[in-house]
Amino acid sequence: MFFGVSGASAQVPSAPSNVEGKTFTIGTDTTFAPFEFRDSSGELVGIDMDIIRAVAKSQGFTVQIKSLGFAAALQALSSKQVDGVIAAMSITDERKKVYDFSDPYFDSGVQMAVAKDNTDIKGYADLKGKTVTAKTGSEGESFAQSIAGRYGFTVKPLDQSATMYELVKSGNAAAVFDDYPVLAYGVSQNNGLKTVTKKEAGGSYGFAVNKGQNAELMAAFNTGLAELKDNGQYQAILDKYLKSPQDTVSADSSFxxxxxxxxxxxxxxxxNTVVVTLISFAFAMLLGLFFGFLKVSHNIVSRGVATTFVNIFRGTPLLVQAFFFYFGLPQIIGQPVNIWVAGVLTLSLNSAAYVTEIVRGGIQSVDPGQLEASRSLGLGYGTSMRRVVVPQAFKIMTPALINQLVILLKDSSLLLAIGFAELLYQGQQIYSNNFRISETLLIVAAMYFIVIMILTKLSNIVDKRFNK
Structure with missing residues (x-):
C-alpha cells in the first residue's frame, strides 16, 4: 500500500539553489505523532523529522530543529526566529497568502474517533447536541467546523493531540477529529480510542517559509524531496511509521x-527549570531592590518610574510577556532572541515587579522612628537606610521572598509555550508518544513537589542563619 502524495503540482519553482554548508533553523510541532514526537530516548523523530533531515543530508546543509508547538512555530516563522516550518501543515489558499509552500510531501485526510468503549456514536449524526474536539488550526478543526452546523455539535479546539484524546476518554468530549495517520498511530499505541468513520478527502502537507524569503532553502527542499522519491527513501520513511502497526506496548508497561x-x-x-529559576530570581532580586528603593524615594519622578515598571509587569499575563520577548522583540530589534534570554527576561522582569512591592512593603513596615533616630545621630539618609532600616526590613521581607521563589519556579512551567525545554515540557513530550498522561503528570508533579520542598527548606535555613 502506498502512502504519500498523489503528485500535486509544486507551489514554488524548484530552481537550482546553493545551500551547501549552510545551517537553517526549522520550527515544528511538539506532539503530532507520527509526524513529530519524541521516542523513548528523547530524540525528536517522525515523518517530518526524517524527511527534513534526509533532504538536508542530500542537499548538503544542516538543520537545527526547534520543537515549539504548531501555533508557536508559525509565530516563530513570522518573527524570523526560524527559517522554515515543517509540522504536518496543510497547504491552504489562506496560508499561501502568507507563506511559500514546497511541493506537497503527504496527502492527508480527516477521520473521527471516539472512546474505545463508546457504542452510542457511530457517525456524525450521533453528535447532535454534543461537544467534539480537534487540533487548533488543523485540517481536522476546519472539517469539524464545516459540518458542525449541519449535525448540531460544538467544536472545542485544543493544542495537543494527547490532550484531545484524554478529553474524549474522560467523557468531556464525544469525539475527536484528527488527521487519519495521527489517529491510526495513536490507536496502534493504545490511546484508548477507535475510529468510527471513513477517511474524508483532505489536503496536502507542505514545508513552509515566509512569503518571498528563503527561496534557496525552498528550492533545495523540493529538489531533495524529488530525489528521496526517486531513490525510494521517501517511501521507506512513510512505511517506517505507517505501513504496519507499531508495537502497542513496551516489554514492561508498569509504572x-x-x-x-x-x-x-x-x-x-x-x-533547566532549576537553572532558569535561580538565574531569574537573582536578576529579580537586583531589579526588585532597585525599584523598591525608588518606590519609597522622596522624588516623585523616581516613584513614577518604579510604579510604571510594577504596573506593566504585574498587570500583564506572564504568557503574553513570554510571547513578546521571544516572538515580538526580534521583530523590533531585527535580531533573533535566544530562548534562554527570552525565558530569563520573562521570569525575572515579572518576578521583579512583585519583589519591588515586597521591598517597598518591608521598608515601610519598619517603624519610621528608626530612621528619624538614625538621622538625629548624624547619619545620612543613605547610611541610615543601609545600616538601620534595610536590615530590619529584610527580616520582614524574607518569608515573602521565599514564597516568591517558589512561585517563580512554578511559573517557569509556562515557558513551555515558547518551546523552552523545562520539566513540564519534557513531560508533554513523553506522554505525547505513550499516551500515559495521568501517570506522566503524576511523576512531573512529584518532581516539582520535591524540588519546591528542598528549596523551601534551604531558604528557611538561610533565613534562620542570617536573621537570628
Missing amino acids: WALLVSSMPALLKGLQ
Whole structure:
C-alpha cells in the first residue's frame, strides 16, 4: 500500500539553489505523532523529522530543529526566529497568502474517533447536541467546523493531540477529529480510542517559509524531496511509521518502567527549570531592590518610574510577556532572541515587579522612628537606610521572598509555550508518544513537589542563619 502524495503540482519553482554548508533553523510541532514526537530516548523523530533531515543530508546543509508547538512555530516563522516550518501543515489558499509552500510531501485526510468503549456514536449524526474536539488550526478543526452546523455539535479546539484524546476518554468530549495517520498511530499505541468513520478527502502537507524569503532553502527542499522519491527513501520513511502497526506496548508497561524510561528526559527538564529559576530570581532580586528603593524615594519622578515598571509587569499575563520577548522583540530589534534570554527576561522582569512591592512593603513596615533616630545621630539618609532600616526590613521581607521563589519556579512551567525545554515540557513530550498522561503528570508533579520542598527548606535555613 502506498502512502504519500498523489503528485500535486509544486507551489514554488524548484530552481537550482546553493545551500551547501549552510545551517537553517526549522520550527515544528511538539506532539503530532507520527509526524513529530519524541521516542523513548528523547530524540525528536517522525515523518517530518526524517524527511527534513534526509533532504538536508542530500542537499548538503544542516538543520537545527526547534520543537515549539504548531501555533508557536508559525509565530516563530513570522518573527524570523526560524527559517522554515515543517509540522504536518496543510497547504491552504489562506496560508499561501502568507507563506511559500514546497511541493506537497503527504496527502492527508480527516477521520473521527471516539472512546474505545463508546457504542452510542457511530457517525456524525450521533453528535447532535454534543461537544467534539480537534487540533487548533488543523485540517481536522476546519472539517469539524464545516459540518458542525449541519449535525448540531460544538467544536472545542485544543493544542495537543494527547490532550484531545484524554478529553474524549474522560467523557468531556464525544469525539475527536484528527488527521487519519495521527489517529491510526495513536490507536496502534493504545490511546484508548477507535475510529468510527471513513477517511474524508483532505489536503496536502507542505514545508513552509515566509512569503518571498528563503527561496534557496525552498528550492533545495523540493529538489531533495524529488530525489528521496526517486531513490525510494521517501517511501521507506512513510512505511517506517505507517505501513504496519507499531508495537502497542513496551516489554514492561508498569509504572516503574515508565518512571525509569522517562527519568533521563525529565531530569534534563528539571535541570533547566532549576537553572532558569535561580538565574531569574537573582536578576529579580537586583531589579526588585532597585525599584523598591525608588518606590519609597522622596522624588516623585523616581516613584513614577518604579510604579510604571510594577504596573506593566504585574498587570500583564506572564504568557503574553513570554510571547513578546521571544516572538515580538526580534521583530523590533531585527535580531533573533535566544530562548534562554527570552525565558530569563520573562521570569525575572515579572518576578521583579512583585519583589519591588515586597521591598517597598518591608521598608515601610519598619517603624519610621528608626530612621528619624538614625538621622538625629548624624547619619545620612543613605547610611541610615543601609545600616538601620534595610536590615530590619529584610527580616520582614524574607518569608515573602521565599514564597516568591517558589512561585517563580512554578511559573517557569509556562515557558513551555515558547518551546523552552523545562520539566513540564519534557513531560508533554513523553506522554505525547505513550499516551500515559495521568501517570506522566503524576511523576512531573512529584518532581516539582520535591524540588519546591528542598528549596523551601534551604531558604528557611538561610533565613534562620542570617536573621537570628
